[in-house]
Amino acid sequence: MLKVKLGDITFASPITVASGTYGYGNEVEGLAEVNRLGGIVTKSVTRHPREGNPLPRITETPSGMLNSIGLANVGVEMYCKEKLPFLNELKTQVIVNIAGSSMGDYLETMDMLEEADGNHIGYEINISCPNVKEGGMEFGVSCEMTEKLTKEMRRRTSKLLIMKLSPNVTSITEIGLAAQDGGADAVSAINTVVGMGIDVEKRCVKLHTVFGGLSGPAIKPIALANVHKLYKVLSIPIMGLGGIASAEDVLEFILAGAHMVQIGTTNYINPNIGVDILQELEAYCTENGLKNILELKGQLNS
Amino acid sequence: MLKVKLGDITFASPITVASGTYGYGNEVEGLAEVNRLGGIVTKSVTRHPREGNPLPRITETPSGMLNSIGLANVGVEMYCKEKLPFLNELKTQVIVNIAGSSMGDYLETMDMLEEADGNHIGYEINISCPNVKEGGMEFGVSCEMTEKLTKEMRRRTSKLLIMKLSPNVTSITEIGLAAQDGGADAVSAINTVVGMGIDVEKRCVKLHTVFGGLSGPAIKPIALANVHKLYKVLSIPIMGLGGIASAEDVLEFILAGAHMVQIGTTNYINPNIGVDILQELEAYCTENGLKNILELKGQLNS
């Protein structure tokens, strides 16, 4: 009832977990039933290891949080050596998230992943990280750059290619169309929204980098709007994310036009939220006589 | 301690109330001490009366709300006849918010207000309403249009001219600079963020117009980021707004670079929140030995 296909790949359910909120799947051992998820998207991997931004890096906000982690990660070489073996053992679909500061970065990282002995079925390309000077945002706000990067990557892989879009633009649909024209199999939307916090007592910013990315339930309405806008113009499927915290939220995204969803920040509160939700969705399908959850996709009554 | 100047105008405090969340000052009689506020910004006034969007028009979201009122208002003629007399009696500063669908609309409305016998000390120009097809958003996302409109208005009035900016753009600073170049005395930021809600039970959108504007504490981090970005490039002052719910929030905006602030959605919970806050701010100034609250403006320690 929950089975969905993206390209040639079958996912046991449309429920996956978002990059940066689930590590590489091993950290949640004992806390979550990883293998029951539809899939996991790894923390962004970059060409070289990154130490990340100076602290402080996170702060809570009303119904959300700001982060400026700065893509701290082991780098693609270590990823292949240390993280890949565990990921290869998983029975859930693995999507590797790639970030970079330049075209070369992105492509080299992908080349290395293509050559590595990984079972991952696809890539999510982070062209929308607002938290590092060179976080790919120059790609994410430009149609030309997005299309070019997508094309180059498409040439390199026959695995799933998913471009992750930023909401911090005047028109997300233009960027989405560029990704589609470049040959992406899907887009995911949204990455975090640019925000800022101030510590009044210390009279200083709450994140060392001044600006950071807002995530969590606070941004759900923004995410839904972006997903729905994309749904209306794209012919490729959309992975919807942003503030999902319940089965009802997932249904909202599917009704808005999402083909699959990712759960991010809520994993911090409940590392098994994805599995909790898919159980509820199964019950929902049964109760509502749905053969497959995607019968609801984009089905908004007027 | 709270007195601030904007252009030639002195405000008893930097605390004002946002357009659309305080009506025309008369509705809160008995619930709020209007005359103790620094000022009030009226509901958007348009050239002709507007019935507003079909219902439903509002819905709650995590720490916020979506609205698509559609600028329902009496129109400028009725405004002058029915609302102006009451506003003229107020001892607080009145800023009239103008919205429109075309250059002609905006300018005619302003001409009529200039001719009317109003005590208002300035205008806030809504070029950022995401809720009507012709809500001025074509102005708010374009530097050229913003500058042109600002210039035309500047020629027509010597009263305060404040352009109200949208966060739904790739670069708010470009629009802000255009307003400054056009001759605005200040900008206010931010208007609502585009969002959407879905009623899962009914499988329909929660707002008749599909998309609406997100406001309330959920957007405070987004508003702060925009205010701070503007502060770093503009030479004209900024009225900061978006999610303010406490004196601490006001201090956050002032530290981020706001010269004055507006309180919006929180008025619905507490119509006297502005006065409550300014009392707290007075106490804060005393405790912290500030002669004037604006000593804090932009004073972020690093």
Add this chain to the structure above:
Amino acid sequence: MSLREISRVTGSRKIAENTFESTLHAPQIASLVKAGQFINILPSGDWPKVMRRPMSVSGTEGDNLSIIYKVVGTGTEQMYSWAEGDEVDIIGPLGNYWADFSKTPIIIGGGVGIAPIFFLHNTLQSNNIEHYMIMGSRTANEHFLEHDLPAKVLMTTDDGTYGIHGNVVAAVDTIAENLDLSDTKLFVCGPAPMMEAMKDYALAKNIECDIALETVMACGIGICQGCSMEYVPKESKESSYREKYGLVCMDGPIFKAKEIKTCYL
């Protein structure tokens, strides 16, 4: 004019399945409020949402007023956990009220829509105005059975577990048979389908009918323009401000049946 009052909880009790009555000590509002009006409640001191919760007043007794509510979400859950003596910030009285009882009133409440109907019932009674009262619910345990009610009261349940088997329309029809309809007026509050049915009935039979609508409200005082309802188009085709849409908080909550395009808001 409405005012804001920090009231005190004087008591709460369960009156039906998942339905509660709370009384608040609120001398100023209690002295002003009329049947049909509502108050806008801040459910708790650290209320995390951006809107208050509107509730019809179900009655007053001296300095106290009461409300009746179903627990459906965060706000009503907070109300349900009010303890005696808790302070509750309320704004009221808000909206218009039931008026013009020159024709024989048949007052009809369904679900928690019973609240303003109870208040009306008591107002009519203390003014010695003869009236009929109909209370509808889906099933017996949703009825406030222990309420001590005089004659001319009909109870209905959709499932027949108590009183008349059927909905309130059937009950009204029963009463109406023995009445001069042109000298009868309906006062209605309840769930949308019930109100819609009563509206259709009243229009079909040409009975005067006032209906108290419900919708989401941000401000409750005519500012946000969020609580709109749609009028049946007027003769004058000029579509202008508040001709096409009314505000439930200010122009209502009570509207004439013939003015209302739909009760589903």
Add this chain to the structure above:
Amino acid sequence: MSLREISRVTGSRKIAENTFESTLHAPQIASLVKAGQFINILPSGDWPKVMRRPMSVSGTEGDNLSIIYKVVGTGTEQMYSWAEGDEVDIIGPLGNYWADFSKTPIIIGGGVGIAPIFFLHNTLQSNNIEHYMIMGSRTANEHFLEHDLPAKVLMTTDDGTYGIHGNVVAAVDTIAENLDLSDTKLFVCGPAPMMEAMKDYALAKNIECDIALETVMACGIGICQGCSMEYVPKESKESSYREKYGLVCMDGPIFKAKEIKTCYL
């Protein structure tokens, strides 16, 4: 490995000004947790924030574990209102723990930083390891006076209202006079300024010193990378992943004083 357990509140009591101790029935975590480790708490079922609240375990007794906290915000307010029998979702045990007691331990806690120090104290006691304990606070009523403590315990208050007048550094200095510093080890947890002072002291006197840091945490299990601390730069200048920044939740909360760039996080 950590696990998630739905614990039950078995009791709560006030132990000092604005400071509370709660005990949770959590058999699995209680059996695993070691002094210095923490748990990550979901303060309530309808918790409106996006992060759990980390709390050091202050001790265990059979199937129960205890925590000590100051009420400072929404989360701790919820904890303060826990009733016996309430279910509380916790994750633990998390982080590293106090280890290596081959040198004479001087264990030092300030404010609610006392929690993991209490646990350490009990661990040392049950292993018959001789040690000194210093508890610092700003003023008398912040001390947990009724705690029944053995000898070799010094209490300090900044304002002299109880015990030694002054801060914990002064107290350590007093003890240290009669000890071989090279055979002494400090174990510290408390407010940032106190930890920073102890760090400087330990480095100046070349005393081994382990410090339990605190910072905001989103996940508590090494995923979000939000809980970073900065290391004193290493010899090897290669700046790479987790060389420059450590994660308090995984690499800590306990770090060696000489590794820590600053205790202010």
